[in-house]
Amino acid sequence: MSNDLAQLVMERCNALGAISEEEGRLTRRSLTPAMRAAHNLVSGWMRAAGMTVHEDNVGNMVGSYPADRLAARTLIIGSHLDTVRDAGKYDGVLGVLVGLAAVERLHQTDRRLPFGIEVVAFTDEEGLRFPACLGSRAMVGSFDLVALNLPDADEVTLAEAIRAFGGDPDLVAQDVRRSQDLLGYLEVHIEQGPTLERAGLPVGVVSAITGFSRTNLAFIGVAGHAGTVPMTMRHDALCAAAEFVLAVEAHARSVPGLVSTVGELSISPGARNVIPGAATLSLDLRHQDEHERLAGQADLHWRAEEIASTRGLSLRWDVAHGQAAVPMAPDLRERLAAAIVAAGHPPTELPSGAGHDAAVMAGLTDAAMLFVRCKGGVSHNPAESVTVEDVAVAIDVVGRFLDGMA
Amino acid sequence: MSNDLAQLVMERCNALGAISEEEGRLTRRSLTPAMRAAHNLVSGWMRAAGMTVHEDNVGNMVGSYPADRLAARTLIIGSHLDTVRDAGKYDGVLGVLVGLAAVERLHQTDRRLPFGIEVVAFTDEEGLRFPACLGSRAMVGSFDLVALNLPDADEVTLAEAIRAFGGDPDLVAQDVRRSQDLLGYLEVHIEQGPTLERAGLPVGVVSAITGFSRTNLAFIGVAGHAGTVPMTMRHDALCAAAEFVLAVEAHARSVPGLVSTVGELSISPGARNVIPGAATLSLDLRHQDEHERLAGQADLHWRAEEIASTRGLSLRWDVAHGQAAVPMAPDLRERLAAAIVAAGHPPTELPSGAGHDAAVMAGLTDAAMLFVRCKGGVSHNPAESVTVEDVAVAIDVVGRFLDGMA
Numbered sequence A, B: 001m002s003n004d005l006a007q008l009v010m011e012r013c014n015a016l017g018a019i020s021e022e023e024g025r026l027t028r029r030s031l032t033p034a035m036r037a038a039h040n041l042v043s044g045w046m047r048a049a050g051m052t053v054h055e056d057n058v059g060n061m062v063g064s065y066p067a068d069r070l071a072a073r074t075l076i077i078g079s080h081l082d083t084v085r086d087a088g089k090y091d092g093v094l095g096v097l098v099g100l101a102a103v104e105r106l107h108q109t110d111r112r113l114p115f116g117i118e119v120v121a122f123t124d125e126e127g128l129r130f131p132a133c134l135g136s137r138a139m140v141g142s143f144d145l146v147a148l149n150l151p152d153a154d155e156v157t158l159a160e161a162i163r164a165f166g167g168d169p170d171l172v173a174q175d176v177r178r179s180q181d182l183l184g185y186l187e188v189h190i191e192q193g194p195t196l197e198r199a200g201l202p203v204g205v206v207s208a209i210t211g212f213s214r215t216n217l218a219f220i221g222v223a224g225h226a227g228t229v230p231m232t233m234r235h236d237a238l239c240a241a242a243e244f245v246l247a248v249e250a251h252a253r254s255v256p257g258l259v260s261t262v263g264e265l266s267i268s269p270g271a272r273n274v275i276p277g278a279a280t281l282s283l284d285l286r287h288q289d290e291h292e293r294l295a296g297q298a299d300l301h302w303r304a305e306e307i308a309s310t311r312g313l314s315l316r317w318d319v320a321h322g323q324a325a326v327p328m329a330p331d332l333r334e335r336l337a338a339a340i341v342a343a344g345h346p347p348t349e350l351p352s353g354a355g356h357d358a359a360v361m362a363g364l365t366d367a368a369m370l371f372v373r374c375k376g377g378v379s380h381n382p383a384e385s386v387t388v389e390d391v392a393v394a395i396d397v398v399g400r401f402l403d404g405m406a
Helices: A002-017 A033-048 A093-108 A134-140 A145-149 A158-165 A169-175 A195-199 A237-254 A290-311 A330-342 A357-361 A388-405 B002-017 B033-048 B093-108 B134-140 B145-149 B158-165 B169-175 B195-199 B237-254 B290-311 B330-342 B357-361 B388-405
Strands: A052-055 A061-065 A074-080 A116-122 A182-190 A203-209 A211-220 A259-261 A265-268 A278-287 A314-323 A349-352 A367-372 B052-055 B061-065 B074-080 B116-122 B182-190 B203-209 B211-220 B259-261 B265-268 B278-287 B314-323 B349-352 B367-372
Touching: A002 A033, A002 A093, A002 A388, A033 A052, A033 A061, A033 A093, A033 A116, A061 A093, A074 A093, A074 A357, A074 A388, A093 A116, A093 A182, A093 A388, A116 A134, A134 A169, A134 A357, A145 A158, A145 A169, A158 A169, A182 A330, A182 A357, A182 A388, A195 A203, A203 A330, A203 A357, A203 A388, A211 A237, A211 A290, A237 A259, A237 A265, A237 A278, A237 A290, A237 B237, A265 B265, A278 A290, A290 A314, A330 A367, A330 A388, A349 A367, A357 A367, A367 A388, B002 B033, B002 B093, B002 B388, B033 B052, B033 B061, B033 B093, B033 B116, B061 B093, B074 B093, B074 B357, B074 B388, B093 B116, B093 B182, B093 B388, B116 B134, B134 B169, B134 B357, B145 B158, B145 B169, B158 B169, B182 B330, B182 B357, B182 B388, B195 B203, B203 B330, B203 B357, B203 B388, B211 B237, B211 B290, B237 B259, B237 B265, B237 B278, B237 B290, B278 B290, B290 B314, B330 B367, B330 B388, B349 B367, B357 B367, B367 B388
Parallel strands: A074 A116, A074 A182, A182 A367, A203 A349, B074 B116, B074 B182, B182 B367, B203 B349
Antiparallel strands: A052 A061, A061 A116, A203 A367, A211 A278, A211 A314, A259 A278, A265 A278, B052 B061, B061 B116, B203 B367, B211 B278, B211 B314, B259 B278, B265 B278
């Protein structure tokens, strides 16, 4: 039965993948006519699965499947229907549709559980139009109302976009949920990395959403003529930057679970016959353990100072932005692992290097995530790919998880 | 007497430094009204030094000081009066004025030598307006007449610019000099590097104008999410590029006289949260010895292949441009060294990492260059600086060199 539902989920992913703001590629921003079309489609499927559907004022769509009793608490299964530009079909969408399929399976046998289930499609998780995780922040109450005045790329403010979508921006604060009404939060998502594929596993339990440190740094040396300044008299900023890039890589390889990336590098003056006088870099460092992340950041700062000093350069080091790691709830992780075992697969835990609504929802209630293997670890790309077999496992695991919570 | 002449040379450098096409900074392209003003000034000084002055069709200005006999050969002392954008006062100009000062010294005592002396200001050595070393190429006969149709940045062709300056582009080929009429070529120039300054020497003899190899290369890896792809599964193009940059540096440090520079580096996609998928670099490699240059180039190509292969990346390696080293004439180098010793200074030889008209003139006649110490090795910059004392040494050395040739 999971297999039939999985096939249905794949077809629904295809149907939603055709609803785009752009010809020839998938781009679906929140609070747009394309999103309205997506909501119409998904809400129809939700109603057919025995759910009532409403939208809150920030545009989150909530399908509710009742409990078998009154005054029950609610488990939220959420993800998002908005996409990045030129997106794949599964990031976000799969989580909403697997949640819906799990409810569908209950509805097919007319089963209710001792808790209500809400399947939520959150507004603007990707942040392509407005700040990321807008919808979950509004639900948690960590949404800054000042953001209502933020314009999108076409100078339409969030408040205007909410109004055009049918919400009332003045009532956003009324949609905040109460912790005591909730049993927990579950999000199913493609892994966006190659770990499950390499391990040969269909699904895995997320241990934590990693924290990150973002730093802008620059090595300032001395520009000079590429032909006339001897090697021993150079203060080449690119050589210092290169040493740092390799130090970052070696350091991350030596600390289990640490991923560090220099994703931006520009040099000045940037001419083939001029020794680089300055090199500007970004550093992105992530670990699920706060201690490891902060220690790693400090190690690399020291290393950059050392490189600059040895080479007679100066260093600029500006910590741009950081975010603490968000561990997933131990109880829910254990239950997810048990469901995976019951479904006949080895359980595994892995951190999520990317952010998700689950990191926001963890501020309100116990949160957990189930990752589904994706081909080549590719995401944010039309090449995103998952198999119907893995989707069937995910539906099965969520079903067993729900049974376990009952 | 060298000291008085050196003072005069410094004042003349200042006077020429004030003749610019741009307000507030020195930019003097060839064949412009500013260059006409510069020629007017210098030709006046030449005539006062007993020289006759003419311009050839490509705009080279030639001051001729006669020999003490008929049918004598000619020694050319040349450099250029055109500048880069936002230039210093000495690059090029100093060579013309030191040559003029040497003639002036002969003229003051009404001395003639058994050979004629021509002081030449070549057209467009810097190549800011038209192809570099245009004037010396025209004199040598290696000037491609097709270049007459090349436009400058304002769509004025070289032929039009020559005409506006008073030359006849159809007659350029008639100005080619005959080798058998020439005794040799000498060029005085600021070093544009820090070697003489570090050695505490006012002047040095150029051993060769180094050849160069220019390569464009790219490492092609796999872009990915900075948070979700574990370190061991990455094919980070920037890490490969960094390894190559350090390999280039280490290699050049291990080969005496080799200078290698990665002056351009760009990565794609170039976002702080994305693992670099491609890195494009330039490589500039110079050595005065052709064998060393070509061996170095081959070593680094092999090293780049090795880095790409070890990291599971692909490599693109495009040799963009190369130029053979031009050794200066051994006989003239010895004579210059002897003149330096006679002037009371230790002789030293050093390669020229930058190109000069001397490299072109070496195709026609024996060529030599005398480098003058410059502050901090800085050139192509308003901060270019030489001392009056070093200029006095240069004038003295050129005078003794001329005496030695007699």
